[in-house]
Amino acid sequence: MKTNTFITIKPLWHNQNQYIAIDFDYNETVKNYVMSFPDVKWSKSYKTFYTTYYKERINELFTYFRKQGWFVNYDAFKVTTKQLNTPVSQKPVIINKLPSLIDEQKIQIIKFKKWLEQKRFSPNTVDTYVEVTALFLRYINLKNITSISARSIEQFNYDFIFAPKKSVSYQNQCISGIKHFLDFKNIDIESIDIKRPDKDKKLPNVLSKAEVKAIFDATQNLKHKTMLCLIYSAGLRIGEALNLQPKDIDFERGLIHIESAKGRKDRFTLLSNGLIPMLKAYMNHYNPKKLLFEGRFNEPYTQVSARQVIKKSLAMAGIKKYATLHTLRHSFATHLLESGTDIRYIQELLGHNSPKTTMIYTHVSTTNLINIKNPFDNL
Known part of the structure; x- marks a missing residue:
């Protein structure tokens, strides 16, 4: 081609x-x-x-x-x-x-x-x-x-x-x-006066646990449901999920091996006990050969197709807020933090190089906010 x-x-x-x-x-x-x-x-x-x-x-x-x-x-x-x-x-x-x-x-x-x-x-x-x-x-x-x-x-x-x-x-x-x-091109240009601007400090979109569950409940296709559940429960980037191979799933240890992720780093992340029956049922039904999620004729499942899955599931669940596949990863990290998981462990599970990247989730977690007494309530 x-x-x-x-x-x-x-x-x-x-x-x-x-x-x-x-x-x-x-x-x-x-x-x-x-x-x-x-x-x-x-x-x-x-x-x-x-x-x-x-x-x-x-x-x-x-x-x-x-x-x-x-x-x-x-x-x-x-x-x-x-x-x-x-x-x-x-x-x-x-x-x-x-x-x-x-x-x-x-x-x-x-x-x-x-x-x-x-x-x-x-x-x-x-x-x-x-x-x-x-x-x-x-x-x-x-x-x-x-x-x-x-x-x-x-x-x-x-x-x-x-x-x-x-x-x-x-x-x-x-x-x-x-x-x-x-x-x-081996072109040496000195004094290129172009300062890299600081990135906008935007907070990630996060779904509540109830909204995540509603998405899963609304997804009837076994492959689509398994893929969405796996992305959320393991905090995966979409590319990581689509590059997974059956051999990367360690059912005995309850771990998923992520190879050559962002920054060419390997890591392990969680395999939810609650997901294992669904994942095994999916693998028995579809019998994936090379990749865990495959499209037609054993071709790799595309990110375009995966995005269409989450868009359809959001519509079926009646969720109006903006959300993407990466929102499931953000939600995974935020929900871990709200349940008391140490930020350092979350950093390892997500594959972040710096704890500063992971600290962004402290700004969207409601754990501390819900304990604040609003002055309006005392008027």
């Missing part, structure tokens, strides 16, 4: 309803893969494939295509919420539209990706650095910049990241990706 395939996703309005158009240079293999994505249809009027629009769908499409190593252009969605929610009679104006990479740059990007992989960066990090570096190269094409300099990077940082008020995490990703690309 071609590694230099480019996919463009952009807004499509029809009868006052918004959809997502999916454009690509015609290729039968790419076409079949696009059509395999849930709810993708062909529009005779607009001569494009399209799917229903909702905010999470953009990320789902990005992940789905990046799995094939394809480059995804979603610049058309990098607009304000007001602009996205305003129907127009003509095709929406695409802001920050950048020219395509030239052939030589496409070759560089492919080599850069291989270089990052050899450095043993995680697949997600590789995809992110490749994506932001491709944007930078397209930006210098737009500005007719012939050689990379400190000034060109500062320009990109201001015009494409700071001025449009893109997120702090995105800005840090761009800076890191470009710096690695410079290392790859």
Whole structure:
């Protein structure tokens, strides 16, 4: 399969309803893969494939295509919420539209990706650095910049990241990706005056125990229910759950072995006694071969599919608050803390390098808050 395939996703309005158009240079293999994505249809009027629009769908499409190593252009969605929610009679104006990479740059990007992989960066990090570096190269094409300099990077940082008020995490990703690309190209640029901004100190979303139970009760499919229960009961990242193999489950010791997790670290986490009967029933029924959770034809279960599972379960449980698969991991940590588990043990179970990362859960735990007497009650 071609590694230099480019996919463009952009807004499509029809009868006052918004959809997502999916454009690509015609290729039968790419076409079949696009059509395999849930709810993708062909529009005779607009001569494009399209799917229903909702905010999470953009990320789902990005992940789905990046799995094939394809480059995804979603610049058309990098607009304000007001602009996205305003129907127009003509095709929406695409802001920050950048020219395509030239052939030589496409070759560089492919080599850069291989270089990052050899450095043993995680697949997600590789995809992110490749994506932001491709944007930078397209930006210098737009500005007719012939050689990379400190000034060109500062320009990109201001015009494409700071001025449009893109997120702090995105800005840090761009800076890191470009710096690695410079290392790859052996370009030595001194005094790059781009300060990494501090990350926003946002608290994680957490579900109550009753809400977690409602999600599990609403999930009837055995595979889906087992996967959600395992993520919560072991505090797993979704990537860790989907990379598990049957051999990683130690029923006798009540432990789960997580191999090469974030930071290329191995660790053990808990296997709930209450989950063992369900997990054994799942394994006996599905008989997973290589991976614990497999899709059709023994293919790896995708993160896109897993996100659709939690979204459906939340709807079935009638839970309106925003939650994702990672919310189950946050909830696991918070519930452990509220039950009196030492923060150091929680750090080990989650696989955090620093206790400072784990301490965030002390800010969302209600253990101490419920003991505070509200002055309003004495009025």
